[in-house]
Amino acid sequence: MDLRDRERGLSTVEVVILAPVMILFILVLVALGQLVDGRGALDGAARDAARAGSIQKDHATAMAEARAAAEANLEDVCSGPVTVVQTSRGFEPDTIFTVEVSCEVRGLAMLGLDIPTTLTASFSSPLDPYRRSA
Numbered sequence: 001m002d003l004r005d006r007e008r009g010l011s012t013v014e015v016v017i018l019a020p021v022m023i024l025f026i027l028v029l030v031a032l033g034q035l036v037d038g039r040g041a042l043d044g045a046a047r048d049a050a051r052a053g054s055i056q057k058d059h060a061t062a063m064a065e066a067r068a069a070a071e072a073n074l075e076d077v078c079s080g081p082v083t084v085v086q087t088s089r090g091f092e093p094d095t096i097f098t099v100e101v102s103c104e105v106r107g108l109a110m111l112g113l114d115i116p117t118t119l120t121a122s123f124s125s126p127l128d129p130y131r132r133s134a
Contacts, residue, residue: 038077038105038119045073046101046123049084053099054125059091070101078103087122098124 053066067084074082080103088098102120 034106035117035119038117039121041074041077042101042103042105042119042121043123045070045082046099046121047125048073049099049101050097050123050125053086054097055128062091062097066099070099074101074103077105079106080104088124091127093127093129095127096124097127098122 049066049070052069053062056062056065063084063086066086067082070084071082082101082103085100085102086098087100088096091097100120100122102118104118106117
């Protein structure tokens with residue numbers, strides 16, 4: 001029996017063993033990519049929410065506009081509700097309007113791993129001295 005006869009079928013065994021490992025590795029990379037994309041989207045949503053709220057005349061409208069801006073940015077990223085909380089004090093002229101935006105992103109759920117991944121981002125924007133009057 002020569003060497004070629006003994007190694008016959010070895011490539012098939014390697015493919016059968018390595019293919020699932022490679023597929024799993026690619027799926028983990030995709031899931032982590034979604035987490036990175038979710039982080040970027042959350043940072044952008046926090047920025048937009050803070051800016052949308054900082055140009056409003058009153059606090060109630062500011063929070064409503066901040067929520068609307070964050071939800072619009074995150075509708076394709078979050079798997080649950082988007083939470084927007086003001087973390088700065090008051091809504092007085094010449095102060096800073098800071099919001100914290102959080103939501104649960106898909107991430108590893110696509111792999112069948114039910115690991116809740118809640119991301120949070122915060123951003124501040126100065127209250128515009130020429131805010132909307134109506």
